Amino acid sequence: MSIPGLGQIAPPQPTTASATRTITLRPFWEYRFEVSRRSGPTTSSATASSLANPAASTSAAASTNATTIRLTTGKAERDGTELALNHTYAFPRGTRARILTYTGATLEVAGELPASERVAEYARPEDSPEVQVLNLHFALQEQRKKARERRSAGGRPDPPPGPRVLICGGPDAGKTTVARTLTGLATRAGGQPLVASLDPRDGMLALPGTVGAAVFGTVMDVEDPAGGFGVRGTPSSGPSAVPVKLPNVYYFGRERVEEDVPFWRTLAGRLGGVARAKLAADSAVGETGLVVDTPPASVAKGDVEMLRHAMTEFAANIVVVVGSPDVHAALQRAWGSNKTLYGEPVTFLHLDKSDGVVPRDYEFAKFTREAAIKEYFFGDAKRTLSPFTQSVGFDDLAIFKTPDDAQGDYDNGPAGLERAEISAEMSHWTLAVMNAAVSDPPETIRQAPVMGFVAVADVDEDRRRLKVLSPVSGRLGNRPLVWARWPEPYINLLG
Numbered sequence: 001m002s003i004p005g006l007g008q009i010a011p012p013q014p015t016t017a018s019a020t021r022t023i024t025l026r027p028f029w030e031y032r033f034e035v036s037r038r039s040g041p042t043t044s045s046a047t048a049s050s051l052a053n054p055a056a057s058t059s060a061a062a063s064t065n066a067t068t069i070r071l072t073t074g075k076a077e078r079d080g081t082e083l084a085l086n087h088t089y090a091f092p093r094g095t096r097a098r099i100l101t102y103t104g105a106t107l108e109v110a111g112e113l114p115a116s117e118r119v120a121e122y123a124r125p126e127d128s129p130e131v132q133v134l135n136l137h138f139a140l141q142e143q144r145k146k147a148r149e150r151r152s153a154g155g156r157p158d159p160p161p162g163p164r165v166l167i168c169g170g171p172d173a174g175k176t177t178v179a180r181t182l183t184g185l186a187t188r189a190g191g192q193p194l195v196a197s198l199d200p201r202d203g204m205l206a207l208p209g210t211v212g213a214a215v216f217g218t219v220m221d222v223e224d225p226a227g228g229f230g231v232r233g234t235p236s237s238g239p240s241a242v243p244v245k246l247p248n249v250y251y252f253g254r255e256r257v258e259e260d261v262p263f264w265r266t267l268a269g270r271l272g273g274v275a276r277a278k279l280a281a282d283s284a285v286g287e288t289g290l291v292v293d294t295p296p297a298s299v300a301k302g303d304v305e306m307l308r309h310a311m312t313e314f315a316a317n318i319v320v321v322v323g324s325p326d327v328h329a330a331l332q333r334a335w336g337s338n339k340t341l342y343g344e345p346v347t348f349l350h351l352d353k354s355d356g357v358v359p360r361d362y363e364f365a366k367f368t369r370e371a372a373i374k375e376y377f378f379g380d381a382k383r384t385l386s387p388f389t390q391s392v393g394f395d396d397l398a399i400f401k402t403p404d405d406a407q408g409d410y411d412n413g414p415a416g417l418e419r420a421e422i423s424a425e426m427s428h429w430t431l432a433v434m435n436a437a438v439s440d441p442p443e444t445i446r447q448a449p450v451m452g453f454v455a456v457a458d459v460d461e462d463r464r465r466l467k468v469l470s471p472v473s474g475r476l477g478n479r480p481l482v483w484a485r486w487p488e489p490y491i492n493l494l495g
C-alpha cells in the first residue's frame with residue numbers, strides 16, 4: 001500500500017516454513033499458539049505428541065500468510081466465540097491465543113508454522129481451569145434470568161440490573177482472557193453485555209493509552225490479535241468482518257494507573273457513570289449486565305483502593321480475582337460488609353490462573369502497540385484503509401498537553417491541560433481528537449470522550465506547518481487535540 005507522501009508499509013517477507021497439520025483435541029483440551037512476530041523460517045517448539053511432524057520443519061514452502069486454522073470436525077472456540085465449521089481463520093503476526101473445545105474437535109493448522117504451539121491436555125475436564133469460568137458463566141446466566149424476571153414483574157421502579165462483574169488480579173493472570181470469554185459466552189447466549197476496560201495498556205477497541213466501554217451485542221472477530229477487543233472492532237472508513245462496536249473512549253495518555261491516580265479515578269468515574277446510565281436505559285444491556293477488566297493489582301494499599309474505587313463506580317456485585325488469593329482476601333477485607341448501589345451484597349470469587357497465560361514481555365507489548373496504531377490508520381490484511389494526509393499551519397490547530405510539572409492530587413482532582421508549543425518533538429506522536437470545543441476549559445477538554453486519533457507525520461518548523469495523518473477527511477482545527485505521554489512514538493508511519 002502506498003500513501004502519497006507516506007511511502008511504503010513494509011511488505012511481509014517470504015520464505016517461511018509451512019505445513020498442513022491435523023490437531024485432534026479431546027474435550028477441554030486447548031491448542032495454544034503464538035504466531036511469529038517476524039516473517040522468516042520458524043521452528044516449532046511443540047512438545048505434545050500430536051504435534052510432532054518432522055515434515056513440518058523441513059517443508060519450507062514460501063508463504064506470506066500467517067498461521068491459519070480451520071475447524072474440520074466438532075466444536076471449538078476462541079475465548080468464548082465459536083469457530084465456524086470449515087472456515088479458514090488467518091491469525092496475524094504476534095497473535096497469542098488458544099482454541100478450546102468442550103466436546104472434542106479436529107483442527108487443520110496450515111500456513112506459517114507458529115513460533116510456538118502446544119496442546120494442553122487434561123485427563124479430566126475438571127482439571128481444566130476453564131471449568132471455573134464456565135461455571136461462573138452459568139451462575140451469571142442465572143442472575144440475568146432473575147434480572148429479566150424482576151424487570152418484567154414491574155414493582156420497584158428501578159430494579160437492579162443483571163450482574164456487574166469486576167475482574168481483577170496480578171499481572172499476567174489471564175484477566176482479559178476471562179473478561180473476553182465471559183463476554184463471548186454472554187453474547188453467544190443472546191445477551192448484550194456492556195464491557196469496560198480500565199487498563200490503559202490494553203486500549204480496548206481503541207488505541208493504547210485509553211480506557212473505554214462498549215456494548216458487545218454481536219459476535220467478536222476471532223482473527224483479531226486481541227481476540228475481539230482490538231482496534232479493528234471499532235468503526236472505520238472500511239468494511240469490517242463482523243459488526244463493529246461503538247465504544248465510549250477516554251484518553252488517559254499514560255501507561256500505568258500510578259502515573260496519574262487522580263486522573264484515572266476521574267475517568268473510571270466517568271465510565272462508571274456511562275455504564276450505569278446504559279444499564280438503566282437499555283433493557284437488553286441492563287439484563288445482561290457488565291464485565292469490567294481492570295489493571296494489574298497487588299495487595300499494596302494504592303492498588304486495593306484503585307479496585308475499591310472501580311467496584312463502587314461500576315456498582316459491581318461480583319468481584320472475580322484471578323490467580324491471586326492475597327488480592328482476593330485484601331479486597332474482601334477492604335470492602336467489608338458494604339452493599340452495592342442497588343443494595344445487594346458483593347460476592348468475591350477466586351479463579352485459578354491458567355498455565356497457558358503468556359507473560360507480556362516488553363518486546364511483545366511494544367509490537368502489539370505498534371500493530372494497533374498501524375491497523376488503526378492502515379487497516380489489516382483483509383481491510384485496507386487509506387488515511388488522509390493534511391498539511392496544516394501551526395496556528396490552525398489547538399493542541400493541548402499535560403503540564404510537565406503538574407500532577408493532580410486527591411483533594412483538587414486531576415491536573416488540567418495547557419496549550420502545547422508545536423515543535424519537531426511532536427513528530428510521529430498520535431494525538432487524540434477530543435469531543436469538545438477548542439474554547440472549552442482545559443479540564444473539560446481533558447475529560448471529554450475521544451472522537452478518534454491523528455498521527456503527526458512531519459513537523460516543518462521553518463514553514464510552521466505540520467503534516468497530519470487522519471483516518472477520515474475533515475478540518476482538524478475545529479476540535480482540540482491532546483498530546484499525552486504514552487504511547488511514545490516507537491514507529492514512523494512514514495514507513
Ligand SMILES: Nc1ncnc2c1ncn2[C@@H]1O[C@H](COP(=O)(O)OP(=O)(O)OP(=O)(O)O)[C@@H](O)[C@H]1O
Pocket residue numbers: 030032033096097098169170171172173174175176177178199295296354355356357358359360
Ligand atoms: N489458556 C491460554 N492459552 C494460551 N494463551 C493464553 C491463555 N490464557 C491467556 N493467554 C494469553 O496470554 C496473554 C496474557 O493473557 P491476558 O491478557 O488475559 O492476561 P492479563 O492478566 O489480562 O494480562 P495483564 O496483566 O498484562 O493485563 C494473552 O496474550 C492471552 O491471549
